[in-house]
Amino acid sequence: MAEKIDYAALKKGGFMRQKQKGYFSLRLQVVGGNLTAENIRTVAEVAEKYGHGYVHMTSRQGVEIPFVHFDDIEKVREELAKGGVKPGVCGPRVRTVTACQGSEICPSGCIDTYTLAKELDQRYFGRELPHKFKFGVTGCQNNCLKAEENDLGVKGGMVVSYDKASCINCGVCVKACRENALTMTEDGIAIDREKCNHCGRCVKSCPTDAWKGESGYIVSFGGLFGNKIYKGENIVPIIKDKETLFRVADAAIRFFEENANPGERFRFTIQRVGEEKFREAMKEAYNG
Secondary structure, three states: OOOOOOHHHHHHOOEEEOOOOOEEEEEEOOHHHOOOHHHHHHHHHHHHHHOOOOOEEOOOOOEEEEEEEHHHHHHHHHHHHHOOOOEOOOOOEEOOOEEOOHHHOOOOOOOOHHHHHHHHHHHHOOOEOOOOEOEEEEOOOOOOOOHHHOOEEEEEEEEEEEOHHHOOOOOHHHHHOOOOOEEEEOOEEEEOOOOOOOOOHHHHHOOOOOEEEEEEEEEEEOOEEOOOEEOOEEOOOOEOOHHHHHHHHHHHHHHHHHHOOOOOOHHHHHHHHOHHHHHHHHHHHHHO
16 A cells, blocks of 8 residues: 555645555644634534544644545545635645734734745745745733744734823833833833833723724744744834735745755744844844
8 A cells, every 4th residue: 555655745735645555644734723614614514424423622733634545535634624624734844834813812912823834825825845844923022822932933022102191100011011111200101112012902901092002013034832942032123014024034935945954943044044144134024
């Protein structure tokens, strides 16, 4: 059987070879961690019919159906498609984009994470690269999705402004700020911009709307969390619009495509080619 099976092609389509001969664990495409009720019913039915009656939830919000036999692969694809479920990808390409629930659900959220995850997925999912490339989107500085673990992480933030006339000097914002960036003075609230991490807690806590917040994207590059661990770095200022965000993401992937050796992760490409060269490329993209 091994001579007849194109394992590389199957892996590209989400079917990962198991240790049991002739069996595969199918990774599904779960964008932003969301599945519809119909998706879930379909997955359950396929797992019952063609697997061992269970699914595996991965650490990146994925769903895998183990014990799919090679002979059943086409039938599995067809039945999943009827329920709107698509196979994921494995190998050297852009993986499914992960996301927390963001501002549409979570009170702490600063950005609509799911909409952004879908847009990133539509733009990059499955793109062939020298090695795997992971996007992660988290809604705020609570960082539930751990943005810095990803090759390119996006964290929601706010650029805040203060309206002294609306302030009643209650001090709620000062207490809410975890970075000690706010100070009460005789003239109102003073902000230390160097300490501000764009969390937006002042905006969300203010009872008189004296603080205003413009949502933005805090981007990190080159995160790893496997055999080697590396926290992704913030190189450019907070990004206020999606056009700039996509331009920066395009530039990061292009840098990887043009400079990476086969089988080399993004972080190691940056280190080998040179941190300064990468920073210059990202700043150029940021500035348009």
